[in-house]
Amino acid sequence: MNGVAISIKEVSKSFKIYKDKPLSMKEKLLKLRSDEFSTFYAVNNVSIDIKKGETVGLIGHNGCGKSTLLKLISKILYPDKGIVEVDGRISSLIELGAGFHPDFTGRENIYMNGAIFGLSNNEIDQRIDEIIRFSELEDFIENPVRTYSSGMYMRLAFSVAINVNPEILLIDEILSVGDSNFQRKCYDKIEGFKNSGATIVIVAHDLGTLEKICDRVIWMDKGQIVEQGDADYVINLYTQHMNEKFVERKQQEFDQSNDSKVDEETNTLEQFSEVVENSFSEDVRWGNREVEITQARILNDKGQSVDTVLAGKPMMIEVDYKVNKVQEEYIFGMGFYTNEKYLIYGNNTQIGELKIVDIAKEGTVKFKIKECRLLSGNYLLNVAVVDKNHRALDFIKYYMEFKVVSNDKSVGVHSIDYSWEI
């Protein structure tokens, strides 16, 4: 344990998920409730060494096992396999205010709560002023805790837990305590611990905070470590992964809604043959319809029709057309608007030097983008076809809304290759 505060060796923890757990002897013996269960591995063969004085962040989506891992460290849960060794006094900010008794005053509860953390009355006597001052509850400290608002309750609980002066501090998602002023105080206090050499393990969803205070970040998924290392490196990877996940989920939603739309369309097709046309108002779609846009869509790099795209990947815009009256020349165009209807980018076949004179009666025009460089946000897609005099044949200014998810944290609408130097 030299220099290691927390040592986790090949630790697994599973939970039995009962369908209907027997609680009493009668139920167990008579099998009134089935004791069928499935096993769920919350933590699966994880090994981590956390050095003294290190600040480690745990990230991962809900149910990835990070909270279970904290509970294993704090010995609330015991591992099925493996060893968890901890060297030093732990204070866990996992659940605040556990053990507060509503009928006792704030001051009495400080003593009782402190005792739970293993402090003697003498030790609390030394700290009580600091605890009360930190909680900002001077005027209420002699009132029973049941009269406190939930914010006051949490402030008191946090103040006790953090003034224990632990050697190891475990924090789970609790920094949403109180107003922003109080939060800043909490962070300052945590920062102070860090500087005085305490070991901190923190679980949070606020990645910005983690990146600021953590020396190392561990990314967990399905009870296993996916990646660990420098805070900015892992958080970057994690954000990218989450973005991809987000895009994927959006696409599923999009596919589903499209499926149902198609169903509706086929059902109602006989009555309303021109659905696309009817769905736009006149100030969004105009033109004489001598050439008509029957459909347009955004395709991602896998050729799937989407409404959410991941920046940095190729994308394509497809426009299906139908020629009602043959023209001398056709110019197809597209554009991106911001949600505020401000044009960011526009292009057409003329600019792209593709002269279209003779085309099939029905077909598809494709605008291929090697790499989507829009920044994260919501955009509108514009598609249009005009004749050689730029007279609108079919102009749909806002065909559809789409979302871009970008790993580039720059602000604005468009990313550029850059590097800062000094």
Next chain:
Amino acid sequence: MFTEVKEIFNYRHMLISMVQRELRSRYKGSFLGFLWTFVNPLLQLAVYATVFPYILRVQQENYAMFLFVGLLPWIFFTSSLQNATTSILNSSNLVTKIYFPRIILPLSSVCTNLMNYIYSLVIVIPALLITGIELTWNLLWFLLVLSIEFLFVLGFALALSALHVKFRDVAHIIGIITFCWFYVTPIVFPMNIFPESMQKYIELNPMVGIIEAFRDIFLFGQQPNFGELAYSTMIAVITLVIGFLIFKKFEKTFAEDL
């Protein structure tokens, strides 16, 4: 076991605070407050002292004190078991949220009732003097006898509290068991009420030696029967070891089973 004892010692402040809180919160908000600690056994004593001599016609000199001296350690025994059995379940918000040696919970229940017993001595001693019983140096054996009872109760309490987390029937079962146990222990009647043939079975009950010892010390001013006491000690130690092992076995899954 040594590491556990050391850990409990480290968490002694929590134990003390829990006992204090329990003693204070039990009567918090009531008009008589802490006085209930004394009123309760006094009332019980009044009822038994009236009922048994007149209805059951028990022939026993100074029956009220005979009963009182035996009843108080029995109340310590049963209320400890009852409180300890549900102690872990009642503190589920602590168990699932923070770490501390879980033994603190049943231990604090037993200690709370121990304190209640000790407070009740404040009434016992004057009552003994008023009824004309002389106190002797043998009174000091009381510490030994109480310690033996404490170990016995603790062993039981550990097992019951741990089992109760898994099987919620335990609290009901223990109510019935102590109810029956009461009548095979010489509390409201002297030992000689049992037929000769039954006595040797009754004496297997470890509480017999303990209750008798309390009577010897307080009532008769003599040394306890060390033979009987040795037997009770042995049973107490065995109970404690078994209780401790059961507790250790179940302890690991408390947070999940609650």
